[in-house]
Amino acid sequence: MEFVRKLTALFYPERCPYCSALVEATQIACAGCYDEIRRKHIPIPAGARGFRCISTFAYDGRVRRMILRLKYHDRTQYIPQIAELLIKDIENAYSDMDFDFITAVPMYKKDLHKRVYNQSALLAKELGRLLDLPYLETINKIKKTKKQHHLNYKERKTNLKGAFKVIDKDLVKGKKILIIDDIITSGYTLGECCKVLAKSKPELICCATIASAQNKYPESTVI
Numbered sequence: 001m002e003f004v005r006k007l008t009a010l011f012y013p014e015r016c017p018y019c020s021a022l023v024e025a026t027q028i029a030c031a032g033c034y035d036e037i038r039r040k041h042i043p044i045p046a047g048a049r050g051f052r053c054i055s056t057f058a059y060d061g062r063v064r065r066m067i068l069r070l071k072y073h074d075r076t077q078y079i080p081q082i083a084e085l086l087i088k089d090i091e092n093a094y095s096d097m098d099f100d101f102i103t104a105v106p107m108y109k110k111d112l113h114k115r116v117y118n119q120s121a122l123l124a125k126e127l128g129r130l131l132d133l134p135y136l137e138t139i140n141k142i143k144k145t146k147k148q149h150h151l152n153y154k155e156r157k158t159n160l161k162g163a164f165k166v167i168d169k170d171l172v173k174g175k176k177i178l179i180i181d182d183i184i185t186s187g188y189t190l191g192e193c194c195k196v197l198a199k200s201k202p203e204l205i206c207c208a209t210i211a212s213a214q215n216k217y218p219e220s221t222v223i
Helices: 002-012 031-040 060-073 076-093 109-115 119-131 153-159 186-196
Strands: 043-050 051-058 100-103 139-141 165-166 178-183 204-212
Touching: 031 100, 031 178, 043 100, 051 076, 051 178, 060 076, 060 178, 060 204, 076 119, 076 186, 076 204, 100 153, 109 153, 153 186, 165 186, 178 186, 186 204
Parallel strands: 051 204, 100 178, 178 204
Antiparallel strands: 043 051, 139 165
């Protein structure tokens, strides 16, 4: 894997996901950004409507810019670098969980076709590789919804109602599941996915994200 990344970097040089400076293929950030990120890094407990979630960063500054580039500007090459930052927090927070598989918040089919990739699914697959967990698609998004970040807190409560459906209930029943998304704000997106999964009676559902913006929605945090 490292050899492939180095070879690819000869033709498509990697850049720091936080400031876009050129970096070596094996670096997760330039020296300056990495030092600042490490100083700011505090694992953040968050609430996904009653389900446990861990986030590695607060959603601001360099991290916010990195996520926006990942989501909307095709910077999927950041995925291995981001996963390396998240992996220790996931292992520490869920050290005793022994998950059966890892999954991700899905995108609506037409939205996925337009963007081409689901950054949360790509991140989940890379984290699964690092954690030695299989990646499984467990949920479909069956309804077009408004973007959560365009809505106020009250509108977020109803926007996702009926938007998700479990693909295979038998695949979920009795399992310990880790579900991944890029960012958690009010917690309704992850929470709705967890609720849908919970109807199929898994043993455990936990969540992890790159960043948390729940300081904007303090009443939504449930530990």
